[in-house]
Amino acid sequence: MEEVKLMKGNEAMAEAAIRAGVDAYFGYPITPQSEVIEYLMHEEPFKRTGMVVLQAESELAAINMVYGAAACGKKAMTSSSSPGISLKLEGISYMAGAELPCLIANVMRGGPGLGTIQPGQSDYFQAVKGGGHGDYNLIVLAPSTVQEMADFVDLGFDLAFKYRNPVMILSDGAIGQMMEKVILPEQKERLSNEEIIKHYGNWATTGKPESRESNIITSLDLKPELQEIHNQHLQNKFKTAEKNEVRYEQIQCEDADYILVAYGTSARISQKVVQLGREKGLKIGLLRPITLWPFPKKIISELADHAKGFLSVEMSAGQMVEDVLLAVEGKVPVAHFGRMGGMIASPSEVLDAVEKEINKI
Amino acid sequence: MTTEVITPEEIIKKGKIVFEKTKLMTDCTLSYCPGCGHGVAHRLVMEVVDEMGIGDNTIGVAPVGCSVLAYEFMNIDIQQAAHGRAPAVATGIKRVFPEKYVFTYQGDGDLAAIGTSETIHACNRGENIVIIFINNGIYGMTGGQMAPTTLPGMKSSTSPYGRVVESMGYPLKITEMVATLPGVAYATRQAVHTAKLVTKTKKAIIKAFQNQKDKKGTSIIEIVANCNSGWKMTPVESNKWLDENMLAYFPLGDIKK
Ligand SMILES: Cc1ncc(C[n+]2csc(CCOP(=O)(O)OP(=O)(O)O)c2C)c(N)n1
Ligand code: SF4
Numbered sequence: 001m002e003e004v005k006l007m008k009g010n011e012a013m014a015e016a017a018i019r020a021g022v023d024a025y026f027g028y029p030i031t032p033q034s035e036v037i038e039y040l041m042h043e044e045p046f047k048r049t050g051m052v053v054l055q056a057e058s059e060l061a062a063i064n065m066v067y068g069a070a071a072c073g074k075k076a077m078t079s080s081s082s083p084g085i086s087l088k089l090e091g092i093s094y095m096a097g098a099e100l101p102c103l104i105a106n107v108m109r110g111g112p113g114l115g116t117i118q119p120g121q122s123d124y125f126q127a128v129k130g131g132g133h134g135d136y137n138l139i140v141l142a143p144s145t146v147q148e149m150a151d152f153v154d155l156g157f158d159l160a161f162k163y164r165n166p167v168m169i170l171s172d173g174a175i176g177q178m179m180e181k182v183i184l185p186e187q188k189e190r191l192s193n194e195e196i197i198k199h200y201g202n203w204a205t206t207g208k209p210e211s212r213e214s215n216i217i218t219s220l221d222l223k224p225e226l227q228e229i230h231n232q233h234l235q236n237k238f239k240t241a242e243k244n245e246v247r248y249e250q251i252q253c254e255d256a257d258y259i260l261v262a263y264g265t266s267a268r269i270s271q272k273v274v275q276l277g278r279e280k281g282l283k284i285g286l287l288r289p290i291t292l293w294p295f296p297k298k299i300i301s302e303l304a305d306h307a308k309g310f311l312s313v314e315m316s317a318g319q320m321v322e323d324v325l326l327a328v329e330g331k332v333p334v335a336h337f338g339r340m341g342g343m344i345a346s347p348s349e350v351l352d353a354v355e356k357e358i359n360k361i
Numbered sequence: 362m363t364t365e366v367i368t369p370e371e372i373i374k375k376g377k378i379v380f381e382k383t384k385l386m387t388d389c390t391l392s393y394c395p396g397c398g399h400g401v402a403h404r405l406v407m408e409v410v411d412e413m414g415i416g417d418n419t420i421g422v423a424p425v426g427c428s429v430l431a432y433e434f435m436n437i438d439i440q441q442a443a444h445g446r447a448p449a450v451a452t453g454i455k456r457v458f459p460e461k462y463v464f465t466y467q468g469d470g471d472l473a474a475i476g477t478s479e480t481i482h483a484c485n486r487g488e489n490i491v492i493i494f495i496n497n498g499i500y501g502m503t504g505g506q507m508a509p510t511t512l513p514g515m516k517s518s519t520s521p522y523g524r525v526v527e528s529m530g531y532p533l534k535i536t537e538m539v540a541t542l543p544g545v546a547y548a549t550r551q552a553v554h555t556a557k558l559v560t561k562t563k564k565a566i567i568k569a570f571q572n573q574k575d576k577k578g579t580s581i582i583e584i585v586a587n588c589n590s591g592w593k594m595t596p597v598e599s600n601k602w603l604d605e606n607m608l609a610y611f612p613l614g615d616i617k618k
Contacts, residue, residue: 024453024456026453052456052457054456056449057478057479057482058478061446061449061478061482064442065449065450065452066453067440067446067449067450067453068442068449068450068451068452068453068454068455069453069454069456071440071453071454072420072453072454072457076457091446094443205420205438205440205454206420206438206458206461207416207417207419207420207458207461208416208417208437208438209417210417214432215438216432216438216439216441217440218432220429220430220441
């Protein structure tokens with residue numbers, strides 16, 4: 001049954017994982033997302049649905065446990081925050097190479113290094129440009145509400161299995177920690193081995209019966225000509241995802257002649273900026289990418305035919321702005337407004353920046 | 362003059378079969394150097410899995426090292442893990458498939474250097490898996506660099522004048538280390554360079570898989586093996602050197618039963 005609750009973003013994601021019929025969660029504590037594993041350990045989903053929850057000895061171990069479980073055809077996930085995600089990247093690259101579905105949540109904090117435990121958005125490049133080694137992409141979903149923290153678990157697994165590729169929820173410490181009303185989905189059954197084969201194909205390591213060849217999960221090909229064919233196959237999948245999976249929200253963009261682009265916490269602030277600006281008579285709108293990869297290039301390019309300029313609002317020194325620039329194709333000016341180190345911008349300072357940019361045009 | 366032509370099938374029919382290729386080994390030619398211990402170890406593991414009748418219920422984890430291609434030779438479902446992470450990968454498998462048999466197959470660099478943490482913690486949780494640990498005292502795959510198990514004074518491409526323990530540390534007896542952990546049910550050190558030792562190693566592997574069946578916790582079997590190429594010796598020389606040097610530092614026998 002659906003249920004309405006007041007929950008933290010991290011807890012909503014954890015509860016949604018149980019309800020999505022996730023088979024296993026492996027994690028290692030780090031602020032600001034430790035509530036995910038704390039909630040799961042408290043809820044004991046192994047009693048509710050049979051879901052496995054295990055605290056690993058490191059993020060390295062956790063992502064490799066996800067690798068093992070995912071390669072069995074199971075829905076496996078992990079979550080962490082910035083420094084922990086850096087440790088997971090080798091494993092994430094292996095999973096993309098070996099075509100394994102899984103869900104990874106990054107509840108970002110400010111970096112670099114140990115940085116701060118306050119919210120940040122400075123792992124954008126790491127998430128959308130590959131991050132680990134080799135040519136690969138993650139499908140990256142950016143929630144801006146507690147509701148989306150919950151909803152993107154099921155969506156994330158759908159996409160992960162559809163493309164046999166890791167999916168990342170790129171959130172931040174503010175959304176992970178804030179409490180909001182959330183409508184929790186109905187409980188889904190965990191799939192049996194037979195159902196997994198029926199839905200997703202017979203590629204997982206489940207134990208080799210005489211009737212089939214052995215299933216091998218690997219990202220290795222010592223012959224470069226074969227490795228290139230494999231890489232081309234991965235690239236074809238990414239092209240299909242770029243065509244079919246772009247998601248975004250437009251807020252008052254129809255008549256806007258200046259557009260803010262923002263995701264996550266910055267999108268919440270920017271929504272307020274749009275409201276304040278409109279009250280002042282500024283025709284501004286917000287484009288909120290929901291998928292950061294694939295990036296909503298086409299709509300931004302279309303908006304650039306009418307709008308006079310764009311402002312990328314991020315809690316970073318300017319990362320997403322590069323993708324906005326590429327999408328705008330030089331048609332109009334693109335600017336960046338950012339706070340760093342765990343600082344969250346106030347709507348009024350963003351509005352000031354918007355007015356300054358508009359005056360420059 | 363006439364010659365009688367006998368086909369292989371007729372030869373087989375005539376004699377009694379006393380020795381066969383293990384069903385669970387594929388027909389692929391092994392990529393190992395002639396004389397290398399990996400091939401024998403592969404065969405033993407697959408022989409045991411076959412004889413226990415658990416081939417359709419077993420999932421292996423291959424390492425990064427010379428045995429990275431184990432999945433080409435072992436005819437079962439296998440996952441290839443990142444360097445050192447096999448025990449974590451095996452944990453992921455075993456936790457979602459507690460009724461299936463899971464084993465890792467790892468070299469000393471993989472298990473006792475880059476993967477030390479995963480090894481110790483999998484053992485400490487008492488993951489109900491089998492760890493097959495090939496200790497050849499060197500990094501075979503990457504061309505003979507120093508391993509955590511390289512003997513004092515032993516030459517390698519990164520200890521060209523011999524391992525200096527004062528600056529490079531001592532050979533790590535990781536099997537003894539994990540044997541102290543309550544999660545470990547069975548820790549033993551074996552070898553496969555003589556027929557007699559092969560028989561003993563096979564018994565150890567059977568015991569390890571039996572432990573997994575009985576849900577006893579982690580079983581680790583260290584196999585002290587030669588790397589004739591990395592050691593720059595002939596296979597025969599390397600076996601002699603193994604006997605005289607490796608086994609002096611890494612004595613054979615059960616460490617925990
Ligand atoms: C992260 C990472 N670091 C280093 C390597 C390079 N590398 C591949 S195999 C290996 C050592 C293998 O030695 P060992 O585990 O002793 O196995 P052997 O080849 O001797 O059987 C190294 C260092 C790698 N593949 N990945
Ligand atoms: S390099 Fe050493 S360990 Fe590798 S196959 Fe050759 S002899 Fe065996």
